[in-house]
Amino acid sequence: MENEHRIADQDELRTVYRMPSQMVIDKVIDHIDDGAAGFIGQSPFAVISTAGPGRCDASPRGGPPGFIRVLDRQHLAWGDLTGNNRLDSIGNILEQSEIGLVFMVPGVEETLRLWGSATLVRDGAILDACAIDDRRPKTAVVVTVHECYIQCGAALRRSGMWDVATWPAAGTRPSGAAILKAHIGTDESVEAIETGLADYYDNYIWEPGG
Numbered sequence: 511m512e513n514e515h516r517i518a519d520q521d522e523l524r525t526v527y528r529m530p531s532q533m534v535i536d537k538v539i540d541h542i543d544d545g546a547a548g549f550i551g552q553s554p555f556a557v558i559s560t561a562g563p564g565r566c567d568a569s570p571r572g573g574p575p576g577f578i579r580v581l582d583r584q585h586l587a588w589g590d591l592t593g594n595n596r597l598d599s600i601g602n603i604l605e606q607s608e609i610g611l612v613f614m615v616p617g618v619e620e621t622l623r624l625w626g627s628a629t630l631v632r633d634g635a636i637l638d639a640c641a642i643d644d645r646r647p648k649t650a651v652v653v654t655v656h657e658c659y660i661q662c663g664a665a666l667r668r669s670g671m672w673d674v675a676t677w678p679a680a681g682t683r684p685s686g687a688a689i690l691k692a693h694i695g696t697d698e699s700v701e702a703i704e705t706g707l708a709d710y711y712d713n714y715i716w717e718p719g720g
Contacts, residue, residue, distance in 0.1 A: 538657050540658070542583050546622055547580045549618075551580065554572055555572045557612045558571055559609065560603055567599055569599045573642060577642060588640055592715060592718065603651065607627040609626055622658070627653070627656065630651055
């Protein structure tokens, strides 16, 4: 979209936004300290951001708290579980290693942000470390951490994410099955799609990807 009022460069951007405080600059560390490791150890959900030639991707990852393993102060890893086999994220990693992660802990308004470089591995010791309930993955993503810092809770406070009173009432929430039906243009009913999704969620989501 063309717009003569668009901001064109960093110098112009700083005419609108003040410089960050010294605390915001100083909070960034280059490793996983004890506090960050504890946060990751209680996090059942993260969003990972990757980019490849001509595309970028933000993808959710979930599991039991600590499913993303802290290997040491510089590295973390997680096993790839079954998905849609588009391989958007791990495909991007093979092309461009930079990766961003945002960790969430239910009830905690602050999030933990990491930036680093990622590799896809089949190392036996790492696969063992990433196993969930004896389910050993076929591949794992290992991230070498470059930056780690806590993010203030403004976004989650504004969203009311953890406040049940703000959640849409049953019957008014978006239907993933209905959206999927419209996107793929199928004649299959929403109810049939919901049944198929429920079967997948109940019986297959913990299988290793591949």
